[in-house]
Amino acid sequence: MPHSSKAVICRELNKPVVVETITVDGPKRGEVTVRIAACGVCHSDLSATNGTIALPPPLVLGHEGAGEVIEIGEGVTSFAAGDHVVSSFIYMCGKCRYCSAGRPVLCMEQGKALLTPAEGTPRTRDRDGKPLNIFSGCGVMAEYATLSVDNVVKIDPTIPLDRAALVGCAVTTGVGAVFNTAKVESGSSVAVFGCGGVGLNAIQGAAIAGAERILAIDTLQSKLELAKKFGATDTLLATPGQDPTKEIKKLTGGGPDYAFECVGSGALAEAAYKAIRRGGKAVIVGVARATDAACFKPMTMVFEEKTLQGSYFGSCVPRIDFPRMLQLYMAGRLKLDELITKRYKIDEAPQAFADLESGKNARGVIVF
Numbered sequence: 001m002p003h004s005s006k007a008v009i010c011r012e013l014n015k016p017v018v019v020e021t022i023t024v025d026g027p028k029r030g031e032v033t034v035r036i037a038a039c040g041v042c043h044s045d046l047s048a049t050n051g052t053i054a055l056p057p058p059l060v061l062g063h064e065g066a067g068e069v070i071e072i073g074e075g076v077t078s079f080a081a082g083d084h085v086v087s088s089f090i091y092m093c094g095k096c097r098y099c100s101a102g103r104p105v106l107c108m109e110q111g112k113a114l115l116t117p118a119e120g121t122p123r124t125r126d127r128d129g130k131p132l133n134i135f136s137g138c139g140v141m142a143e144y145a146t147l148s149v150d151n152v153v154k155i156d157p158t159i160p161l162d163r164a165a166l167v168g169c170a171v172t173t174g175v176g177a178v179f180n181t182a183k184v185e186s187g188s189s190v191a192v193f194g195c196g197g198v199g200l201n202a203i204q205g206a207a208i209a210g211a212e213r214i215l216a217i218d219t220l221q222s223k224l225e226l227a228k229k230f231g232a233t234d235t236l237l238a239t240p241g242q243d244p245t246k247e248i249k250k251l252t253g254g255g256p257d258y259a260f261e262c263v264g265s266g267a268l269a270e271a272a273y274k275a276i277r278r279g280g281k282a283v284i285v286g287v288a289r290a291t292d293a294a295c296f297k298p299m300t301m302v303f304e305e306k307t308l309q310g311s312y313f314g315s316c317v318p319r320i321d322f323p324r325m326l327q328l329y330m331a332g333r334l335k336l337d338e339l340i341t342k343r344y345k346i347d348e349a350p351q352a353f354a355d356l357e358s359g360k361n362a363r364g365v366i367v368f
């Protein structure tokens with residue numbers, strides 16, 4: 001059944017987002033329609049509106065949503081109406097070598113569900129009946145969304161959906177980079193570049209993993225204050241455009257064991273690699289512009305046995321990691337309540353994006 005649905009749309013690059021009433025068609029085979037309850041406003045949504053992430057407009061934004069399944073398509077056996085779910089912006093075919101190896105973030109078929117559900121045709125139309133693209137198989141910044149079953153994960157229905165939504169991107173990206181990609185050991189030292197939604201989660205992931213020192217680095221004092229609440233033991237107020245490496249080395253007694261770059265900057269990727277101590281690991285989490293580059297000395301990699309590693313979506317397996325993160329929240333060990341610094345109505349979406357750009361929120365969430 002088609003649903004009339006308000007949705008947040010990028011109509012034109014480098015222009016503010018707009019809220020329109022669109023039509024969301026019901027599910028085809030292997031799909032579910034979800035009534036969205038909440039959707040986080042992520043930097044990647046902003047990046048799609050300015051071309052850093054190349055998902056062409058007109059684009060229904062949103063990839064960090066949670067809601068209730070209201071309709072299931074033909075052949076769907078793993079979901080039923082009433083199930084609570086969180087969206088997952090990586091499509092996993094379940095059959096390729098990476099899916100088979102338990103690394104669905106590297107699925108070779110991801111391109112299939114980038115702008116539409118994996119089946120290949122759109123479920124979203126504007127009021128003139130023209131098709132709309134959806135953000136990475138999701139498009140969940142809308143009252144309704146129809147997704148492939150491989151883009152949704154079932155969760156415990158007792159968990160509030162506005163908080164559950166956050167594991168769909170920021171939490172899993174940050175905490176997963178620490179748990180899954182870097183495998184931070186207890187007692188180690190960690191530096192985190194950038195204290196936005198992802199960086200704060202790298203910080204709290206490091207705290208849960210038992211890191212002894214956690215240095216938060218940001219250019220805004222307000223974000224450093226927030227970082228302390230998430231487990232940062234030390235903070236460094238960086239000056240935009242200046243290399244903070246020396247300061248970091250001084251504050252961590254020669255460099256941290258692990259550095260997480262959560263901004264998406266070539267210069268900071270360089271700084272993260274330079275800052276780590278001998279035998280250290282620098283993990284690149286932030287998505288830099290495609291034209292951005294970084295430079296490092298390969299010799300240091302040999303003599304200092306340094307590692308430079310990328311982490312996409314916290315190297316997660318959504319069906320394992322989403323419930324795992326939410327269990328940590330229910331056990332009082334993972335902070336989600338504190339992460340949401342502002343809730344918006346869907347009509348306030350342009351303001352939510354402006355606030356994100358100005359660095360006002362840890363996480364702004366649109367609540368339906």
Ligand SMILES: [Zn+2]
Nearest residue numbers: 042044169170
């Ligand atoms: Zn995101």
Ligand SMILES: [Zn+2]
Nearest residue numbers: 093096099107
């Ligand atoms: Zn695959």
